[in-house]
Amino acid sequence: MAQRVPAAAATTTGGGGGGSSTTISLTGSGTNYSKMEGPIDPSFKTKRQPVGTFQGIKVWGPVDPPGQLGIWGTEVCVDFDICIADGACIEACPVNVYEWLETPGHPASEKKPFMIREKDCIFCMACENVCPPQCVKIFQKG
Ligand code: F3S
Numbered sequence: 001m002a003q004r005v006p007a008a009a010a011t012t013t014g015g016g017g018g019g020s021s022t023t024i025s026l027t028g029s030g031t032n033y034s035k036m037e038g039p040i041d042p043s044f045k046t047k048r049q050p051v052g053t054f055q056g057i058k059v060w061g062p063v064d065p066p067g068q069l070g071i072w073g074t075e076v077c078v079d080f081d082i083c084i085a086d087g088a089c090i091e092a093c094p095v096n097v098y099e100w101l102e103t104p105g106h107p108a109s110e111k112k113p114f115m116i117r118e119k120d121c122i123f124c125m126a127c128e129n130v131c132p133p134q135c136v137k138i139f140q141k142g
Contacts, residue, residue, distance in 0.1 A: 022052030026103055030064030035107040039134030040079040044071055057115060066105030069112070075139045076115040076127070082135035085109030089127035089136055095120045098127070 041047065044060060048071065051061035063070040069080035076097055078089075090098045090113050101114035113127075121138070128136040 024052040024054040024059045024063060024065075026054075026065050026069075026101075027105075028065040030067045032062075032064040033067035033107045034081050036079070036081045037133070038079070038082045038131075040071065040077065040082060040137045042137055044077075044079075044137075045139075054114075055116060057118060066103065067107060069103060069106060072112075073115045073118055075123075075141060076118045076121050077137045077139065078113055078115065079135040079137075080106070080112045081108060082133050083109055083112050084133055085111045085113075086132050087113070088130040088132065089113050092126035092130045094124060094126065095122055097121050 048060040048062075050058050051063050051070065052059050054072070057072055058074045059069075060071040062068060071077055071079045071081075080103065085100075085108075087100075090100070095117070097115050097117045097120055098113040099116055100111045102110065103112050104110050106112075115121075123138060123140045125138055128134075128138050
C-alpha cells in the first residue's frame with residue numbers, strides 16, 4: 001500500500017545534509033511531468049542528490065510527484081521516470097527484492113518495482129538484463 005504523507009514532505013531545502021531523513025511522497029501537485037527514454041544514466045550518483053527515503057529506500061532527485069519520481073535505490077537502482085511497469089524485473093528476481101508500488105499520475109506507468117528488499121539482492125543481474133527500457137542499474141557492494 002502506498003504511503004501517504006503530505007506533498008510538502010517531498011521538498012527539501014537543497015543545501016545538502018538531512019536529505020536522507022526526508023520522507024518522499026508519491027502524491028502531490030507536481031506538474032513537472034518528465035517522461036524519459038532509457039537507459040538509466042549509469043553515472044547518476046555523481047550527478048544527482050539523494051532527496052530523501054521511502055520506507056528506508058534512498059530516492060535521488062529531482063522529484064516532483066506525481067509526474068517526476070527520480071531514481072530509487074542504493075544498490076538496486078531503478079529510474080522510475082523511465083520505468084513502464086513491464087514487470088520483467090519482478091518476475092526475474094530469484095530473491096523477491098521487488099514489489100509493486102502504486103504511482104498514480106506518473107506519465108510512464110502508474111506502478112513501479114519498489115526494491116523494498118534491496119538488502120537481499122544477490123547481484124545476479126537478472127533484473128538489469130531483462131528490463132525493456134533498461135531503467136535498472138545494479139551496484140555491487142564493495
Ligand atoms: Fe534480484 Fe536484480 Fe538483485 S534480479 S537478486 S534485484 S540483481
